[in-house]
Amino acid sequence: MSKCLDFIKPGVISGNNLIKLFSYAREKNFAIPAINCINTDLINIVLESAYLNSSPVIIQFSSSGSSFFIGKEKCPFNSKNSVIGSVLGAYYVHKISKYYGVPVILHTDHCCRKLLPWIDGLILESKKFFKKNGKPLFSSHMIDLSKEDIKYNVKTCSLYLKEISKINAVLEIELGCTGGEEDIIDNSKISNSFLYTNPEDVCFAYENLIKISKNFTIAASFGNIHGVHGGNKIELKPEILMKSQKHIKNKFDLKFKNNVNFVFHGGSGCKKSKIQESIDYGVVKVNFDTDIQWANWKGILDFYKKNKIFLKTQFGNSKSRIKSNKKYYDPRSWIRNGKNYIARKLDSIFEMLNCKNKL
Numbered sequence: 001m002s003k004c005l006d007f008i009k010p011g012v013i014s015g016n017n018l019i020k021l022f023s024y025a026r027e028k029n030f031a032i033p034a035i036n037c038i039n040t041d042l043i044n045i046v047l048e049s050a051y052l053n054s055s056p057v058i059i060q061f062s063s064s065g066s067s068f069f070i071g072k073e074k075c076p077f078n079s080k081n082s083v084i085g086s087v088l089g090a091y092y093v094h095k096i097s098k099y100y101g102v103p104v105i106l107h108t109d110h111c112c113r114k115l116l117p118w119i120d121g122l123i124l125e126s127k128k129f130f131k132k133n134g135k136p137l138f139s140s141h142m143i144d145l146s147k148e149d150i151k152y153n154v155k156t157c158s159l160y161l162k163e164i165s166k167i168n169a170v171l172e173i174e175l176g177c178t179g180g181e182e183d184i185i186d187n188s189k190i191s192n193s194f195l196y197t198n199p200e201d202v203c204f205a206y207e208n209l210i211k212i213s214k215n216f217t218i219a220a221s222f223g224n225i226h227g228v229h230g231g232n233k234i235e236l237k238p239e240i241l242m243k244s245q246k247h248i249k250n251k252f253d254l255k256f257k258n259n260v261n262f263v264f265h266g267g268s269g270c271k272k273s274k275i276q277e278s279i280d281y282g283v284v285k286v287n288f289d290t291d292i293q294w295a296n297w298k299g300i301l302d303f304y305k306k307n308k309i310f311l312k313t314q315f316g317n318s319k320s321r322i323k324s325n326k327k328y329y330d331p332r333s334w335i336r337n338g339k340n341y342i343a344r345k346l347d348s349i350f351e352m353l354n355c356k357n358k359l
């Protein structure tokens with residue numbers, strides 16, 4: 001039986017190899033988790049987990065996460081900082097990923113209209129990188145114009161797809177809106193009707209994009225929400241994806257049941273059954289952010305609770321008046337505990353996406 005490493009190499013993959021991997025995922029009925037990373041600790045634990053689960057993985061940066069990566073989180077938003085942060089993060093992933101032996105898709109997350117200068121800056125950098133290395137800096141970029149008119153959305157994305165296809169990168173677009181809040185994307189107050197895409201709109205986007213290149217994926221919303229909260233949950237309706245696939249198959253008389261690579265935003269807190277159903281309808285990428293943030297924090301909190309008596313003073317505790325507490329407050333111990341909890345969460349995510357033992 002073929003496996004991923006029969007046709008792709010460890011390290012950052014792009015272009016035809018990436019599309020091949022997505023087609024393979026559709027064929028074998030699995031999806032690849034996409035984890036938002038804001039520092040090297042997160043990148044390292046995502047790679048370590050992918051290695052231990054023998055799975056490909058997606059590392060993605062948001063614009064504000066990129067600023068955070070270079071310590072510019074307190075500066076007012078500036079697309080330059082985000083470009084520098086994304087570029088440095090990307091270089092790190094390029095250098096380190098092959099040592100973990102896993103194929104990595106390097107991606108940038110939501111880019112709404114006002115953030116386009118961020119992506120423009122990254123495409124410029126990617127072109128320079130392509131000239132030198134024959135591959136793009138990022139495997140793929142997302143452009144999220146879901147709040148704009150569909151015609152403007154698809155037209156603008158078509159121009160970007162044309163541009164980035166030249167450097168073998170892939171474009172993710174969004175149709176319908178993802179609810180909730182993530183970084184600077186706040187859709188927490190929009191009407192629920194925007195959270196469900198129309199299959200005709202998916203078909204319209206597919207028809208326009210496929211003329212340019214097959215290097216695209218579509219995040220079509222079907223009730224997806226960013227973040228996990230205790231309020232009223234809106235119902236996930238993966239059947240929207242099934243209807244969209246059917247519509248496209250019939251309209252263009254295509255051979256396969258699923259022809260579109262779909263992306264699932266807001267995977268955190270979702271039921272396994274809904275995620276698996278969406279994979280049946282062509283989802284190849286599922287985004288996780290909040291669940292990873294929570295796992296990280298819970299690991300640190302539990303470390304504190306367990307070692308409280310050693311964490312109040314630099315030396316001396318209820319067991320000894322003079323003994324140093326260094327091994328407890330050394331960041332390597334509590335950061336590692338956060339990473340252990342993330343790893344546990346990631347194990348369950350790889351399992352849920354049928355993504356284990358794929359290399």
Ligand SMILES: [Zn+2]
Nearest residue numbers: 178265266287
């Ligand atoms: Zn998202």
